[in-house]
Every structure is written in structure tokens, then in C-alpha cells.
Amino acid sequence: MNIGKIGAVLGMAVLMTSCVSKKQFDALNTNYNQCITNVGERQREIQDLKGINSGLASENALLKGQNDALKSSLDACLSNSGKGSANIDKLIGEINSSNKYIKQLISTNSKNDSLNLALSNKLKRSLDNIADNDVQVKVLKGVVMISLSDNMLYKTGDYNILPAAQDVLGKVAKVINDYDTYSVLIEGNTDNVPLSSNNLPKDNWDLSALRATSMAKVLQTKFGVNPARITAGGRSEYNPKTTNASVSGRAENRRTEIIIMPKLDEFMKLMDIAPVKN
Numbered sequence: 001m002n003i004g005k006i007g008a009v010l011g012m013a014v015l016m017t018s019c020v021s022k023k024q025f026d027a028l029n030t031n032y033n034q035c036i037t038n039v040g041e042r043q044r045e046i047q048d049l050k051g052i053n054s055g056l057a058s059e060n061a062l063l064k065g066q067n068d069a070l071k072s073s074l075d076a077c078l079s080n081s082g083k084g085s086a087n088i089d090k091l092i093g094e095i096n097s098s099n100k101y102i103k104q105l106i107s108t109n110s111k112n113d114s115l116n117l118a119l120s121n122k123l124k125r126s127l128d129n130i131a132d133n134d135v136q137v138k139v140l141k142g143v144v145m146i147s148l149s150d151n152m153l154y155k156t157g158d159y160n161i162l163p164a165a166q167d168v169l170g171k172v173a174k175v176i177n178d179y180d181t182y183s184v185l186i187e188g189n190t191d192n193v194p195l196s197s198n199n200l201p202k203d204n205w206d207l208s209a210l211r212a213t214s215m216a217k218v219l220q221t222k223f224g225v226n227p228a229r230i231t232a233g234g235r236s237e238y239n240p241k242t243t244n245a246s247v248s249g250r251a252e253n254r255r256t257e258i259i260i261m262p263k264l265d266e267f268m269k270l271m272d273i274a275p276v277k278n
Contacts (some may be wrong), residue, residue: 078214119179119260122146126171134170143261146172150211150254159201159210161218172258173223183257184219185231188212191250192237208234211256 021099123137136147153165161169176184188208201207204265218223224273243249 010234011234033098058239074206081135082184096147102255116142119175122178124173126175127168136151143259146257146260149251150256151251153215153256154211157195157201157207159207159214161214165216166222169218171222173219173225176219176225176229176258176260177223179260180226180229182229183263183265184225186212186216186219186230186232187239187257187259188215188232188234189239189241189257190237190253191253192240192244193250204236205234208236215258 091192120137120139123144127137133208134149134152138145138147148165148168153161155162176182188211190204190208192204195201195207196204197203201210209232212234216230216232217229219230221226237244237253240249240253241255242252244253
């Protein structure tokens with residue numbers, strides 16, 4: 001019912017007031033007011049629905065634009081399918097070549113591991129009569145490491161090799177000479193107790209380096225190890241194996257290590273070989 005009709009009804013109600021009771025008139029007036037209220041609510045609902053419809057129209061336009069963009073992208077992909085196939089074939093070829101190269105590296109590494117294990121076992125047999133706390137032989141990260149205690153090798157604070165250690169170094173040198181394609185790295189280490197002197201060694205850096213070079217010279221001059229294979233250096237107190245808080249820990253840290261490993265330049269040559277394409 002619209003407002004015009006409601007007005008007409010009201011007019012008729014006024015004309016009829018003389019014919020109806022006051023109670024009937026009040027009821028008609030209440031109905032009229034309720035109708036006015038309902039009309040206002042319906043108009044607000046209509047405005048709300050118009051707003052929702054406008055939002056849906058905008059969203060529909062956005063989705064249509066996205067759909068058109070996706071269709072254009074798909075058309076472009078389909079038109080370039082030939083070029084894409086060529087790129088995929090090239091990528092597959094490169095992956096296959098890389099896999100072949102990786103297998104080559106793994107095979108070489110396995111061979112080195114086998115050689116290192118054989119070298120380690122030979123050293124252990126040669127040094128079988130030496131106390132375990134004086135000599136330790138390990139295969140670690142692709143190299144053979146011989147760890148020698150400072151008590152067996154040197155006097156306290158000194159870097160000259162003791163005569164009693166010559167026998168041990170001679171056995172080590174024999175194995176080194178048997179594996180003449182390997183490099184030899186000698187590392188001196190100390191504990192963290194300060195060493196201060198006006199003469200050599202002046203500090204722990206000097207002591208660790210001089211102990212390493214002293215051993216290198218013995219291997220070269222007394223046992224015929226090719227000096228071109230040897231690298232000697234000191235690491236002072238900065239590469240501890242264990243804590244320096246105990247006497248036994250400090251003794252373990254004052255070690256000299258002989259590291260026997262495949263020649264670095266040979267390994268780098270292998271790394272420089274580009275993967276062979278299928």
C-alpha cells in the first residue's frame with residue numbers, strides 16, 4: 001500500500017468519525033502509523049539491496065577482467081609451446097649431464113675413502129707397539145690424521161724433536177713415502193697457558209709453528225720425504241680438541257698432527273672438469 005492510498009483511507013476515517021466510536025478511530029490511527037513505519041523500513045531495505053547489487057556488479061567486472069587476463073596468458077603460452085619444449089629439453093640435458101658428473105665425483109670420493117682406509121690400517125699396524133695416548137690414527141673427512149702427543153715429541157716449551165720420537169716418525173715416514181701421490185700437512189697446536197720469552201719460541205704461536213717445521217725437517221732430512229709434498233704451520237691455542245680447564249685436557253691440546261690427504265691440485269682439476277653433455 002502506497003502513501004496516497006493510506007491518506008485516502010485516513011480521510012475516509014475522518015469523515016466516518018461521526019459514524020464510528022472513538023475506540024475504532026484509535027485502532028485505525030494505530031494501523032495508519034504502523035503502515036507509515038513499515039513503508040520507511042521497506043525503503044531502507046530497497047536502498048541496502050541497491051548498494052549490494054552495485055558491489056556485486058563491481059566484483060563481477062573485476063572477475064571478468066581477471067578471466068580475460070588469464071585467457072590472454074594461456075593463449076601466449078600455447079603460442080610459445082614450441083619454444084618452451086626446446087627449453088625443457090635443454091634443461092633435461094643439463095640435469096642428466098650434472099647427474100653424470102656427480103656420479104663421477106662420488107666414484108672418485110669412494111676410491112679415495114678406500115685408499116685412506118688402507119693407509120690408516122697400514123699406519124696402525126706399523127705403530128701397533130706405541131701407546132694409544134701417544135699416537136692416534138683416524139680417517140676423518142676424506143683425510144688420514146695422525147695425532148702425536150707433545151710428551152713423546154718434545155721437552156716442555158721446546159720444539160726440537162726428541163731422539164725417542166725418531167722411531168715413530170720413521171714408521172710414519174715409510175707409509176708417507178709409500179703413498180707418494182698424497183700431500184702431507186703438519187699442524188702444531190698448544191694449550192692456552194701463556195708462553196713469554198725473549199728467545200724463540202716467544203709465545204704459543206711461535207711454539208706451534210716451530211714444532212711443525214721441526215717435524216717437517218726431520219721427515220725431509222732423516223727419512224727422505226719429498227719437501228714439496230709437505231706444508232707446515234702452527235695453530236697456537238686456537239684449535240683445541242677439548243677443554244683447557246684440566247691437566248689431561250691441556251695435554252691433549254698440545255698435540256702435533258700429521259694429515260695425509262689427496263693432493264689438492266689433483267682434486268681441483270677434477271672439480272674444474274665441466275659436466276659432459278649427453
